[in-house]
Amino acid sequence: MSLKHDIEFTLNGVTKRLTVDVTMNALDMLRDVVGLTGTKYGCGEGECGACTVRVDGETRNSCLMFAVDLDGRDIVTIEGLAADPKADALRDAFVEHGAVQCGFCTPGMVMQAAHILDTNPDADANAIKRGLEGNLCRCTGYKKIVDAVESACCGGR
Amino acid sequence: MTAIERYAAPQSLDEALGILQQGEVTILAGGTDLMPQTKAGRVAFKPTLMNIGRVAGLKGVTLDGQHLRIGALTTISELLRDPLVAQHAPVLAEACDHFASDQIRNAGTLGGNINNASPAGDTLVPLIVLDTEVELASKPNGSVATRRMPLAEFFTGPGRTKRNANELLTAVRIPLPKPGHVARFYKFGTRPALDISTISIGIAGVMRDGTLTNTRVAFGAVAPTPVRAPRTEAALEGRRLDAGAIEAAADAARDEVNPIDDIRASAWYRKELIHNMTKRMLDHVAQA
Numbered sequence: 001m002s003l004k005h006d007i008e009f010t011l012n013g014v015t016k017r018l019t020v021d022v023t024m025n026a027l028d029m030l031r032d033v034v035g036l037t038g039t040k041y042g043c044g045e046g047e048c049g050a051c052t053v054r055v056d057g058e059t060r061n062s063c064l065m066f067a068v069d070l071d072g073r074d075i076v077t078i079e080g081l082a083a084d085p086k087a088d089a090l091r092d093a094f095v096e097h098g099a100v101q102c103g104f105c106t107p108g109m110v111m112q113a114a115h116i117l118d119t120n121p122d123a124d125a126n127a128i129k130r131g132l133e134g135n136l137c138r139c140t141g142y143k144k145i146v147d148a149v150e151s152a153c154c155g156g157r
Numbered sequence: 158m159t160a161i162e163r164y165a166a167p168q169s170l171d172e173a174l175g176i177l178q179q180g181e182v183t184i185l186a187g188g189t190d191l192m193p194q195t196k197a198g199r200v201a202f203k204p205t206l207m208n209i210g211r212v213a214g215l216k217g218v219t220l221d222g223q224h225l226r227i228g229a230l231t232t233i234s235e236l237l238r239d240p241l242v243a244q245h246a247p248v249l250a251e252a253c254d255h256f257a258s259d260q261i262r263n264a265g266t267l268g269g270n271i272n273n274a275s276p277a278g279d280t281l282v283p284l285i286v287l288d289t290e291v292e293l294a295s296k297p298n299g300s301v302a303t304r305r306m307p308l309a310e311f312f313t314g315p316g317r318t319k320r321n322a323n324e325l326l327t328a329v330r331i332p333l334p335k336p337g338h339v340a341r342f343y344k345f346g347t348r349p350a351l352d353i354s355t356i357s358i359g360i361a362g363v364m365r366d367g368t369l370t371n372t373r374v375a376f377g378a379v380a381p382t383p384v385r386a387p388r389t390e391a392a393l394e395g396r397r398l399d400a401g402a403i404e405a406a407a408d409a410a411r412d413e414v415n416p417i418d419d420i421r422a423s424a425w426y427r428k429e430l431i432h433n434m435t436k437r438m439l440d441h442v443a444q445a
């Protein structure tokens with residue numbers, strides 16, 4: 001019924017060509033069309049950060065993006081980050097600090113944490129907290145997450 | 158469900174204005190307002206969905222004679238780290254620092270914040286007290302026409318503006334600050350991040366020998382649009398900024414706003430906030 005549009009973009013380093021409904025959001029596209037389910041649906045309205053992905057080097061809530069707007073862009077999801085050796089220190093830090101409980105927020109947290117460390121390698125606990133403001137966690141109470149990111153930041157150097 | 162018949166992602170302003178001229182277009186910038194509003198059914202798509210994200214020349218901050226010019230597609234994150242904004246309009250950067258979350262700031266554009274026309278839009282109050290003008294472009298008969306209007310006059314109601322359907326907001330222009338220029342912004346929300354303003358206050362003027370002139374006061378989230386506060390301004394204009402003048406201005410502010418009760422606060426509470434915070438901000442200006 002509704003209008004479809006062809007798009008082409010880079011997803012985790014690989015060129016993708018898809019036809020999507022013009023009103024579809026990027027989160028539904030990743031999960032339901034591409035089948036990458038590491039990116040989570042929490043709220044669908046920009047409040048929780050579970051759907052965080054990297055678009056042209058900046059993190060965005062994929063639930064707020066129109067999938068057609070991905071045309072020509074470079075997208076990295078948690079699956080792409082997991083394959084990046086540069087993210088090993090961050091993943092190890094999350095494990096070591098017990099920063100994962102149910103794990104639902106974790107992909108978004110790790111995407112955003114990687115972005116914080118990329119853009120501000122000297123981030124202190126305060127900068128990390130500010131950077132993670134858009135990511136909700138119902139389990140950990142955040143402290144372990146902030147500790148993990150902080151140790152990945154300074155431990156990585 | 159949706160009646161979208163055409164999707165367009167023009168690369169040039171000329172092309173975008175041509176599409177707008179054909180009528181019945183929904184404009185998409187960052188999508189952080191449009192996506193939730195259309196999904197919830199509060200806003201219906203028009204037959205053409207036009208993504209302006211790829212239109213060249215609508216992004217970035219430049220000096221244009223005696224003005225700072227900010228392109229409509231400039232994101233809140235870009236404003237937050239822009240050196241020209243930090244130098245000439247730090248109060249705008251301050252408002253951007255209190256805006257949503259990093260992910261939303263990376264997506265949300267200044268043009269989107271203005272055209273969404275929420276009474277609580279965080280860039281609007283600081284832009285109004287900085288005497289900002291909006292620049293609107295259209296292509297009514299084959300060639301591009303632009304007009305300008307003070308931002309303070311742009312809003313007509315929640316989600317409504319004086320932009321004509323064939324116009325695109327291309328940029329805003331902020332006059333460079335005069336010597337002695339002061340500006341302050343305050344946002345009250347119940348938590349620091351991801352919170353819609355309960356109220357916001359902007360104050361600007363030129364401070365010389367303890368006296369405030371060119372006074373601008375504006376409030377957010379106390380009326381259907383962000384509003385200037387003429388009686389509060391009059392209570393301050395040309396006066397020595399002493400305790401008496403500050404108290405009189407804070408009283409005028411409380412009397413002049415007419416907020417509503419809603420989920421975020423009662424009208425009474427908003428009026429008290431406006432009074433107390435206007436006073437505190439003026440105290441800080443006087444002491445600086």
Ligand SMILES: Cc1cc2nc3c(=O)[nH]c(=O)nc-3n(C[C@H](O)[C@H](O)[C@H](O)COP(=O)(O)OP(=O)(O)OC[C@H]3O[C@@H](n4cnc5c(N)ncnc54)[C@H](O)[C@@H]3O)c2cc1C
Binds near residue numbers: 257
């Ligand atoms: C979780 C969440 C938190 C938020 N927090 C805040 C906050 O703290 N403070 C705040 O102020 N806002 C907040 N917002 C609202 C929103 O992020 C901002 O208003 C943002 O600046 C909108 O920009 P956009 O580019 O995403 O707009 P879009 O959604 O793309 O567009 C918004 C509207 O403007 C129109 N439009 C866009 N660009 C133009 C143009 N150049 N010319 C004409 N019309 C145009 C569109 O048609 C649409 O009607 C929040 C939103 C969410 C989802």
Ligand code: FES
Binds near residue numbers: 045047048049051
């Ligand atoms: S699902 Fe996107 S922010 Fe919650």
Ligand code: FES
Binds near residue numbers: 103105136137138
């Ligand atoms: S670990 Fe459960 S939500 Fe964060």
